[in-house]
Amino acid sequence: MANIQQVAKQAGVSVATVSRVLNGKDKVSTKTKLKVEEAIQYLNYEPSMLGRNLRNSESRIVLILIPSISNPFYFEVIKGIENMALSQNYSILLCETDSKPEKEEIYFDLVRKKMADGIISMDPAVNVETLKELAENYAIIQCSEYGGGIGIPYVTIDSEEASYHAVKHLIQIGHRKIALMNSDEKFLYARERRMGYERALQERGIPLDGEYIFYTQELGFEQGQQTMKKILQLQDRPTAVFAVSDLLAIGALKEINAAGLHVPGDMAVVGFDKIDFSNMTNPALTTVAQPMYKMGTVAARMLIEKIQGKTVDSVVLGHELVIRESTTG
Amino acid sequence: MANIQQVAKQAGVSVATVSRVLNGKDKVSTKTKLKVEEAIQYLNYEPSMLGRNLRNSESRIVLILIPSISNPFYFEVIKGIENMALSQNYSILLCETDSKPEKEEIYFDLVRKKMADGIISMDPAVNVETLKELAENYAIIQCSEYGGGIGIPYVTIDSEEASYHAVKHLIQIGHRKIALMNSDEKFLYARERRMGYERALQERGIPLDGEYIFYTQELGFEQGQQTMKKILQLQDRPTAVFAVSDLLAIGALKEINAAGLHVPGDMAVVGFDKIDFSNMTNPALTTVAQPMYKMGTVAARMLIEKIQGKTVDSVVLGHELVIRESTTG
């Protein structure tokens, strides 16, 4: 475990020169450079980030805040963030909050203590107050979820438009009784998605039916099952359902099957997110694809620019409707 | 962004005293302690990990090496690691290698550069040579996958026994023609699982049929589909299949359904890992549960002890067969 001093000594130069060779920015003569490189080789020297980080007062680590690591929606986003970060010599600390403030605090503390240079928050349940406060002193980007109007740069899609698109597809293939399986409207995206749903219906002159709108506390498989159970008990049963997450939709699928009904014959289903698993179900799920990888790279680029002190603008990316068996089977 | 100097000045004490209050180990009089705490409050001071880490030559970060973040098998393990790590004031850096040596090297470099204090490797495709070399100087634990006999402490389950258990279940419910969907036998666990499979058959006097054993390069959904396709084309078609991962099994399920056959009537299916999704399929999957959370906590504890210079022993944990619809209808 040699340090820079020993390398300098071995090479017969000063530590400054070694540092120059290491960082490759300043000019060093080919001869000395060679000497230094030999010494590095000889001593098996590896520069310590600990020293460098303190000196540069940076950690070269960025936090990613997600509610749950097992939600597949985040995979591609994370990959995007990771690749961009890696290319800029940043590492990522993946932080699962379980949507619990205590856990969130642990990670917020990490940036307060300079253990991380910035945060990409993908947690819709994040404490907006704290985040806002933190954003005054640290680099923060919101990805996919944003509280709206809190002055933190974000990258997201147009949820209203995406939802409109999905529902319009259902209408176009002949459905008029369409249920919406939404999440709690305390989340902005939930409100937006309901608006898209309503716009699509209104546009075709289909009256709104409050009975067809359902809210769930979480976006998981079980909630999808439970909600579908309620939908199937409706007097005037809808012929299609639009769920705002693939996991909800997959839960619905399972429940429809369990009731002996057929998808899409008896009930068409559309999901949201295009998680890997949406293709593995029976039937494969029609779903709205967010450009997740791109969201990740954009968020990471924005964060790094923020860390570098630049001002960054929010970004809204496009979406895509992936039509598969659960609507056209 | 106050530092310890300013706090000391504000409180009218030395930096040493502030440090003592911060760490709470050394004795400090109640009065000075109060003064210091007031100063900390007043200045909104947050101790920098950068300084502390350099001084202590530690990063309080541990790496987790996984092949792919989207493989659900790792979720619970990661949770276990994270919780244990957090409780000891360590943070975790989740590193996806994509089983690519280049990517692996990036992360190995992180520990060489003191950016991380140790590694928990869950990558079966890890470069064992490098790992072994690294283990001479750094704390390393293998979790769930281990090369065997390379002198690195590991935590795992008894794959042979688990596999035996699964196949025995199939035999007990009446099957005699049982296919094995295994991964490449370059992996130790693959060899062990085949041995368990063979032992179960032999024990009941069922002759081994090489035609019933299949190998896949990866453990994903697509491989499961492809392999199932081959199995269904067999002259003497088996009545059950044991896949060494849930994703393989879920692929098989989809393919069996696509062929118009029924699970478990025409073909019983057993998976391995008990990932969340194994419960969401149609029918729900019988599978072997590894104690993943526990594996994670144990691995983390072992690693931290290793970091602290203690010697640690390898651990083998138990497993459990979860019987669901895909074998018992």
Added chain:
DNA sequence: TTGAAAGCGCTAACAG
């Protein structure tokens, strides 16, 4: 119980 001072490993400003 407290303070002074050294030093963890590195980078950068300045001088030569």
Added chain:
DNA sequence: CTGTTAGCGCTTTCAA
């Protein structure tokens, strides 16, 4: 092109 030196923020002897 290279060396000297200060200092990033902290912990920990050693003395008092």
